Structure formats: structure tokens, C-alpha cells
Amino acid sequence: MGCEAEDVQAIVAGRHPDPFSVLGLHEVAGKWVLRAFVPGADRIEAVDPKTKRRIVALKPVAGADGLFEGTASRRKSRFAYHLSITRDGHHWVADDPYRFGPVMGEWDEYLIGEGTHRQLWHVLGAHVMTHEGTPGTHYAVWAPNAARVSVVGDFNTWDGRRHLLRRRGQTGVWETFIPVIGDGEVYKFEVLDAGGHLLPQKADPVGFGSEHPPRTGSVVRDIGDHDWGDAKWMTKRAARQRFDQPISIYEVHLGSWRRVLEEGNRPLSYLEHAEQLVGYASDMGFTHIELMPISEFPFDGSWGYQPVGLYAPTIRHGTPAEFRAFIEAAHNAGLGVILDWVPGHFPEDPHGLAKFDGTALYEHADPKEGFHPDWNTMVFNYGRAEVSNYLIANALYWLQEHHVDGLRVDAVASMLYRDYSRKEGEWIPNKDGGRENLEAIAFLQTMNATTYGEVEGIMTVAEESTAFPGVSAPTDAGGLGFGFKWNMGWMNDTLSYMSEDPIHRKYHHSKMTFGLHYAFSENFILPLSHDEVVHGKGSMLDKMPGQGAEKFANLRAYYGFMWGHPGKKLLFMGSEFAQGVEWNHDSSLDWHLLDIAPHKGMQRLIRDLNTLYCANPALYQQDATPEGFEWIEENNGEESVFAWIRHGTEGAAPMLVVCNFTPVARTDRRIGVPEQGRWVERLNTNSEFYGGDGRGNFGGTHSEDVAASGRAQSIQITLPPLTTLFFELERG
The missing domain is CATH 2.60.40.10 (Immunoglobulins)
Structure with a gap:
């Protein structure tokens, strides 16, 4: 009844291609033969699982340390058993993993x-x-x-x-x-x-x-049934995340939002974030929290953008169950949660996906396709069905198992083009000779079609920095199928303008208006993300010209411009209170700055901008359609003044937004309006409450039959220096 010599050698060496054919219980020539392999064991018996009585004593196989064999001659059929093992005077009873059949169907x-x-x-x-x-x-x-x-x-x-x-x-x-x-x-x-x-x-x-x-x-983590308590949010989520709804996103790095200095400067847990971060974001009027990647990653300095464990919420903040508690807390506070998702590349760490079975399994074998020169990472092989399936299933995993409300896909541009960051001769054209990565495009389309098709009410967002067409167009129309796209062009142009000394801004006026030429080509999110406050770029406050109060006034006016502009909003943590220094992933935000009036004022402004935004349909209902926007003053570069109307759908009161990006006050300034009536000043970034000097319009003004800005009706206002004003038409 003994094993073949080659089987014995392979089992002992751990190289047998089919150990289940040798180990465990097998019927051989009408008898039941039991084999077990426990290296170092002195004695093994098979015992009854209930009575612990011996069924058969196994004998050592000669020349095979740890391999034992015995025949249960009196047994007519397959029987249950445990192994009673003795080694170096120690004794224990264990179940035999080789007695179990397959699980997969x-x-x-x-x-x-x-x-x-x-x-x-x-x-x-x-x-x-x-x-x-x-x-x-x-x-x-x-x-x-x-x-x-x-x-x-x-x-x-x-x-x-x-x-x-x-x-x-x-x-x-x-x-x-x-x-x-x-x-x-x-x-x-x-x-x-x-x-x-x-x-x-x-x-x-x-x-x-x-x-x-x-x-x-x-x-091993048991992610079995979770008793979710967020049904109220889940039933209304689809209505809350439409392109015609207010979406204001607070982008957060969980490791550095707030730390506990008294306990070794440790980051907060998921449960602590469920109370503190959720409470804060809700109080600030944001509609969503976006988390920088929380899929397990080995290197803190990657901020999560080089993940190894795509299905594991990072243990840095707790267990999967505690992560779910955070999601649930956000939902019960009326907040959606978006995860940064990284299907574009993965690190070379030896314990990770690279050369997983000794071959280029998840990645391309040719470095011209499979190696990312910017980040020294590996590129997924989207053309391999199993790899595409692995990633799409991962997207569904976060959305279904953890009730995540959306995925923001990182570095989409790097996926779309085969020559991304590659010199001539360092990339391979597609089958048609072009530079587009057709397999990645197909993957993204399938991912979006699948997630939107299988999970009600979710949203996907592309960080895409090129002019690739149809990023947020439906897949059946040839688009990529994302719900939203980050407007990187708007961000780059407007920050470039704001960095100019006000005396020179008139020469760069078009940088603030150019975005309206394409503002309705996609469902855009206006992003002031972590990417703008790292790698020597300084904080948002640092980018503003001037000294002291003027820097704050510039930033307040810019935030007003952003909240009045078509497009959903995204702001990185710390920027809401004008963090003074560049973001550091190893340190907490400088919360002590809130004891200083200008910083506290900036925080109040963001809270009020969010409140104004969410309460006024004109500011969000027609974000993605040209009918929602009307220029009043577009070309006044000499004064660096911008004015426009935001329109909602039928019945919504229009909102007039006026910006002055010079330190010169414009008194008795006439601004044309499309309708007569009282125009109520809803928000003034120069308010003393926000750190300004308080000059404004005493609550609003009535229109007059005086032509201005090409309109028959106009209002006469005080336009304070470095200020954005919001006026809502009060009808009836």
C-alpha cells in the first residue's frame, strides 16, 4: 500500500504537484489507506473526532521524515478522523487539512x-x-x-x-x-x-x-454579513449624487488629518475618524469626504498611491469592521464617501503582485508596456481577462461590501496613452499604430458600465489631465463612462492667474475665462487637491501674492470665484482654514491656527460657501449645461473684474457672482443684471466675519433702468478690493 518513491520524495520536499492524491484518506485495493505529513513528528494516530479513540496507528515511512501511513483494515467506508500527534514529548490532536474536499464550484x-x-x-x-x-x-x-x-x-x-x-x-x-x-x-x-x-x-x-x-x-479577516444601519442614506444616495445636485468634496489623508501627540503622534483610528472627521466635515457643510487611498500599502511616503493589498483597508487605522463603522457614521451624518482607487500601477515590492508566480502575471512582460518610468512601478496588463476581472471585481468589492459611494480613479491619463512619460523608442504602439492604450480604454469602459450597472447610486470620477474626449460621456456613446472628471485645466489656469501680482493680472485675464470655453464638455469637478500643496508648491495661502491680510483676501476671493464657477467642488484638508505650510503626510494639520482670526475667518468662509452652494439650485443644477451660465462682464481685464449669472432650472432664483481681483475698491460700480428686482447680497468674502474689512452693500440693492454691461437693467454696488460677492434675485 506504500507510496511510490517519487511521491514520497516530492511530499517531503514540498514539491508534489497534487498532494491531495497522496495525503489524506484514500481507498486502495479495497482498503482505506491514510497518510499524513507532519515534519518532526515522532508518532501519529488517527482517532475518532468524538470519542478520541484510536482508529489506526500510522507508521513512519522509511527515509521520509514526517510522512506516516496506515491502513484501516476494518473500515468498509470513508470515515471521519483527527490526527493525534506526538513530538518531543508534546502531544496534541489536530484535524487533517487533506481530508477535506474542494470548496470552489x-x-x-x-x-x-x-x-x-x-x-x-x-x-x-x-x-x-x-x-x-x-x-x-x-x-x-x-x-x-x-x-x-x-x-x-x-x-x-x-x-x-x-x-x-x-x-x-x-x-x-x-x-x-x-x-x-x-x-x-x-x-x-x-x-x-x-x-x-x-x-x-x-x-x-x-x-x-x-x-x-x-x-x-x-x-485572515471575516468580512461576512455586516448589520448595516445606513438604509436611509442608501435609499436616497442615487438622488444625492446626480450631476444636477450639489457636490462639495473634502479630500482627506487619514494619516495626517489629525494626530494624537500625547500617544506618540499616532494617527486617528477609523472609529476616531467616524466621530471627529465625520462631525467636522458635516459641520463644514461638505457633502462628501474623499479618502486618499486606504487599500493596504507598504510605504507611508506613497500616500497610498502604490498599493499592495487592493482588497484590504489599511490596518494603520483599524480592521475592515471598523472601516465599515466609519462609512456608516458618514452616511448617518448625510455624507458620501469616495475612495481614491489606483488601478493604474502597483509597486515592485517582492511580497506583492510583481512576478507573482514567477512570470509577468498581473503586469506586462515587456517593460515598454509594463514599467512606469515616473513612479518605478508596474503597469497592469488590462488586455488579460483575468487581470481586468481582478480590478473590476475590486471596484465592486469596495462599493458592495463596504457601501462606498464612489471611486475616484487616479492617474487616468497614464492609463490612456502608451507613450505617457515615455520617450521615442520607449513605448509600443497599439495594433493600429497609435498611442492610445486600447486595452486600458476598454477596461475603464467595462469598469464604469459594470459598477454603474450593478450598484445603484454610485459615482466614478476620473483624474484625467489631458483633452481625451468623452471621459464622462456614456460608454454606449463611445465615452469612458465616468460620472465626473477633474478639471485640471481650470485648476492650473486659475492658480497661475492668482499667483500673479494684482498689477499684472490684467495681462492674464483670459486664464480665468478660458475654462468657460469647455466647461460644459464634461461633468467637471473643480479640484484644489493634495497635488497642489506638495513637492515644493507650498500651501494655498503661499500661492497668493502680497503680505499678511492681502494674501488672505486673495485666497478668500479665489474660493468665492471657485464656488460660484460651474463645476462641483473639491478642497484638500487644511486648505479650508488656510494651512500656513505645505502639507506633510507625517504630521497633523496645524489646527492651532484656528486660534488666529484670519485662519478662523477662512474656515467660516468655506462653511458659508458650502451652505450657500447647497441652498441655491442656481449654483449647481445646470453645472454641466451652458444654459446654467451667463457672462455679464467677461473681458474687463483692465479692472480685473469678472461678473456672471448662474441659472438653475425653472423657478430657481438666479445668482449673480462678481469678482474683483485687484486691491482697488470699486465704489458706485454698475453691474448689468438680466432681471429687475432686489438683488440680495448673500455672501461677501470681504466680511469682517471672514477676516475682511467689512465693506459691502448693506444686504443688497434694487435694480434700476440704467444700462450697463450690455443689459438694460443694472445694480449699483460697492465692489471691495480682492473680493467675491454673491447676489441672489429676490422675486415678488
Whole structure:
């Protein structure tokens, strides 16, 4: 009944391609033969799981340390058993992982092989479950070119020979069920490549948890049923996230929003953020919080943009359950949560996806396609069905399992073009000879069509810095299918204008107006993101010319311009109270600045801008249509004055926005208006409440039959220096 010599050698060496055909219980010539492999064991018996009575004593196989074999001659059929093990005087009873059958079904195999398994995380990864009546954890991983895969951890002294996985047909998936192991267990996969070479131990590509960096192991996390308490938000989410609704986003890096100095300067946990960040963002009038990447990442300095664990909320702030509690708290406060999502590239860390089974599995083999020169990272192979499936399933995972409301896709431009940041000769044209990455385009279209089709009320956002057409157009019209696109051109032009000394702004007037030539070509978000306050760019306050009060006045006027301009809003944390220094991911924001009047005033302004914005449909209903915007004064470069009307849909009162970007007051200034009536001054960035000198219009003014700005009606106003004013028409 003994094993073949080559089987014995392969089992002991941990190189057997099908260990389940040798180990465990097998019927051989009408008898039940049991084999077990426990390196270092002195004695092994099979015992009844209930009575613990011996069923059969296993004998050591000669020349094979740890391999034991025995025949249960009196048993007529398959029987349940445990292994009673003795080693160096220590004794314990354990279940045998090789006695369990497969977990994956044929339908799962088919969908994985086809690259269409949209709930991939239900199958791959580590799942706490009860299998064949026994509690434990099921492990499964895709490694089609591996000669052998095993799971290692403290439970087997990190011995890759102990728990080998079963290959599942032609899918490239390996799986096993290990009894007893449950939530909190640290593990990795040990992989032999096709040539039998041992690779660096790998974290689970679909792992739901990770160790604290710099440790790199995956951690079993039970993400089973969660008793969600956010039904009220979820039922109204679709209406709240439409392009004709107010969307004002507070972008946050969880590691540095606020820290606990008294406890080693540690960042807040998800639960602390659920109370403090959620409460703050809600009080400030934002509609959404956008989190810089929270998928597990090894290097703090990447800010999360080089993820390794795409399915694991970073342990830096807590467990998946605690992350869900944060999402739930946001929803119950009326806030949506958007995650920065990074399907564009991944780092070369040896425990990550790179050369996962010894081949270029997730990435392209040719560095002209598979290596990103800007970030020294690997580029996903979007043309491979399994890779595209892995990423699309990941998007669905965050949206479905964690009730995330939207995904902002990072660095879309780097995905769309094969020659992005590459010199001539360093890239490979597409099949038509062009520079567009057709596979990435198809991936993004499928991702958007799938997420919008399968999860009601979500939103996707593209950080796309080129003039690629149709980013937010529907996929059935040839677009990429995103809900929104960051308006990078608007950001670059307007910040360039604001950095000019006011005396020179008249020569750059078009930088503030050019964005209106294309403002309605996409569903735009106006972003003042973290990218504008890093790498020597200084803080938002630093970008403003002048000294002291003038810098604050410039920034207040600019924020007013932004909130009055067509497009949804995004502001990076700290910018709302004029953080004085450039953002540092290792430090807390300078919250103490709120004890200083100009900073407190800036915070009040952002709160009131959000309140005004959300309360007035003219400021958001027609963001994406030209009918929502009307220039009043577009070409007054000499005075650096801009004036326009925002229109809502039928019945909404129009809003007049007037900006003065010089330090010169314009008294008795006439501004044309489209309708007669009283124009109420709803917000003045020069208010003393915000840190200005208080000059304004005493609550508003009536229109007169005096022509100005090409209109028969006009209002006469005081336009303070470096100020933005909002006037709403009061009808009736």
C-alpha cells in the first residue's frame, strides 16, 4: 500500500504537484489507506473526532521524515478522523487539512477562466467558513504558472511543505481548506515557479487584511454579513449624487488629518475618524469626504498611491469592521464617501503582485508596456481577462461590501496613452499604430458600465489631465463612462492667474475665462487637491501674492470665484482654514491656527460657501449645461473684474457672482443684471466675519433702468478690493 518513491520524495520536499492524491484518506485495493505529513513528528494516530479513540496507528515511512501511513483494515467506508500527534514529548490532536474536499464550484471555475467573475472576492482570498461540518478558513489564489503553492503562517511554523494547495483544473487557481484557523491569523503564500524555484513569500492579492507595516503578511479577516444601519442614506444616495445636485468634496489623508501627540503622534483610528472627521466635515457643510487611498500599502511616503493589498483597508487605522463603522457614521451624518482607487500601477515590492508566480502575471512582460518610468512601478496588463476581472471585481468589492459611494480613479491619463512619460523608442504602439492604450480604454469602459450597472447610486470620477474626449460621456456613446472628471485645466489656469501680482493680472485675464470655453464638455469637478500643496508648491495661502491680510483676501476671493464657477467642488484638508505650510503626510494639520482670526475667518468662509452652494439650485443644477451660465462682464481685464449669472432650472432664483481681483475698491460700480428686482447680497468674502474689512452693500440693492454691461437693467454696488460677492434675485 506504500507510496511510490517519487511521491514520497516530492511530499517531503514540498514539491508534489497534487498532494491531495497522496495525503489524506484514500481507498486502495479495497482498503482505506491514510497518510499524513507532519515534519518532526515522532508518532501519529488517527482517532475518532468524538470519542478520541484510536482508529489506526500510522507508521513512519522509511527515509521520509514526517510522512506516516496506515491502513484501516476494518473500515468498509470513508470515515471521519483527527490526527493525534506526538513530538518531543508534546502531544496534541489536530484535524487533517487533506481530508477535506474542494470548496470552489465548477461555475466559479468557469467564470474565473472566462474573466467574468464579478464577485471574485467571494471565491479567492481567505474566507472564514464551515466546510463539511468543520470550522476553518478556505484559501484560494490565482497562480497559473506555479509548480506548487502553499499557505504558510505561525500555524505551520512557516513551513511551506505542510499546507499545499490543490490545483483547480485549467483556471490557474489553487485552493485548500485548513480547519480551526480563523479571524486574525497571519499568512502568506509560498510559491514555486514553473522551474521549481522558490519565490519570495507573497501577500494574498485578494486578502482582506494585512499586518502593520513594515510587516507584510496578510491577515485572515471575516468580512461576512455586516448589520448595516445606513438604509436611509442608501435609499436616497442615487438622488444625492446626480450631476444636477450639489457636490462639495473634502479630500482627506487619514494619516495626517489629525494626530494624537500625547500617544506618540499616532494617527486617528477609523472609529476616531467616524466621530471627529465625520462631525467636522458635516459641520463644514461638505457633502462628501474623499479618502486618499486606504487599500493596504507598504510605504507611508506613497500616500497610498502604490498599493499592495487592493482588497484590504489599511490596518494603520483599524480592521475592515471598523472601516465599515466609519462609512456608516458618514452616511448617518448625510455624507458620501469616495475612495481614491489606483488601478493604474502597483509597486515592485517582492511580497506583492510583481512576478507573482514567477512570470509577468498581473503586469506586462515587456517593460515598454509594463514599467512606469515616473513612479518605478508596474503597469497592469488590462488586455488579460483575468487581470481586468481582478480590478473590476475590486471596484465592486469596495462599493458592495463596504457601501462606498464612489471611486475616484487616479492617474487616468497614464492609463490612456502608451507613450505617457515615455520617450521615442520607449513605448509600443497599439495594433493600429497609435498611442492610445486600447486595452486600458476598454477596461475603464467595462469598469464604469459594470459598477454603474450593478450598484445603484454610485459615482466614478476620473483624474484625467489631458483633452481625451468623452471621459464622462456614456460608454454606449463611445465615452469612458465616468460620472465626473477633474478639471485640471481650470485648476492650473486659475492658480497661475492668482499667483500673479494684482498689477499684472490684467495681462492674464483670459486664464480665468478660458475654462468657460469647455466647461460644459464634461461633468467637471473643480479640484484644489493634495497635488497642489506638495513637492515644493507650498500651501494655498503661499500661492497668493502680497503680505499678511492681502494674501488672505486673495485666497478668500479665489474660493468665492471657485464656488460660484460651474463645476462641483473639491478642497484638500487644511486648505479650508488656510494651512500656513505645505502639507506633510507625517504630521497633523496645524489646527492651532484656528486660534488666529484670519485662519478662523477662512474656515467660516468655506462653511458659508458650502451652505450657500447647497441652498441655491442656481449654483449647481445646470453645472454641466451652458444654459446654467451667463457672462455679464467677461473681458474687463483692465479692472480685473469678472461678473456672471448662474441659472438653475425653472423657478430657481438666479445668482449673480462678481469678482474683483485687484486691491482697488470699486465704489458706485454698475453691474448689468438680466432681471429687475432686489438683488440680495448673500455672501461677501470681504466680511469682517471672514477676516475682511467689512465693506459691502448693506444686504443688497434694487435694480434700476440704467444700462450697463450690455443689459438694460443694472445694480449699483460697492465692489471691495480682492473680493467675491454673491447676489441672489429676490422675486415678488
